[in-house]
Amino acid sequence: MEWMDNSFYATVALVIFxxxxxxxxxxxxxxxxxxxxxxxxxxxxxxxxxxxEEAAALLVEYEQxxxxxxxxxxxxxxxxxxxxxxxxxxxxxxxxxxxxxRTKAVEDKIAQAEAQAVAEVRARSADVAIEAARxxxxxxxxxKGGAVVDKAIADVGNRLN
Numbered sequence: 001m002e003w004m005d006n007s008f009y010a011t012v013a014l015v016i017f018x019x020x021x022x023x024x025x026x027x028x029x030x031x032x033x034x035x036x037x038x039x040x041x042x043x044x045x046x047x048x049x050x051x052x053e054e055a056a057a058l059l060v061e062y063e064q065x066x067x068x069x070x071x072x073x074x075x076x077x078x079x080x081x082x083x084x085x086x087x088x089x090x091x092x093x094x095x096x097x098x099x100x101x102r103t104k105a106v107e108d109k110i111a112q113a114e115a116q117a118v119a120e121v122r123a124r125s126a127d128v129a130i131e132a133a134r135x136x137x138x139x140x141x142x143x144k145g146g147a148v149v150d151k152a153i154a155d156v157g158n159r160l161n
Contacts, residue, residue: 021027
């Protein structure tokens, strides 16, 4: 019996092993396990794809928000520059008005001071003229007082007649 050597027994053992695995349903169990792993991997890939799409959508959304924020910031800066220009112009006009009013007030004070000085000079000149006239008249009256009075009386008499 040469054909019953070690190779024969190994082949018989292999056939018995395969028959037992088929009898107990090991291929089905392994298939189910592999199918479960395949399903889990497919689910993980689907979840990863979904997360990637969400991340891409968030990236686009945040990029749009960034662009909008930059545009808004530029608008705020432009408005601030415009407001500063407007306030500068208003301040310049206000300053010019203030300078004009102050200049007019100073000119009015100068004119008033000049008028007051002229009035004081005139008053002083009038006082000096009156004093001079008084001195001249006093001197004249002392020298020719009687003749002047006589002439004034005669003149009054002539006027009455």
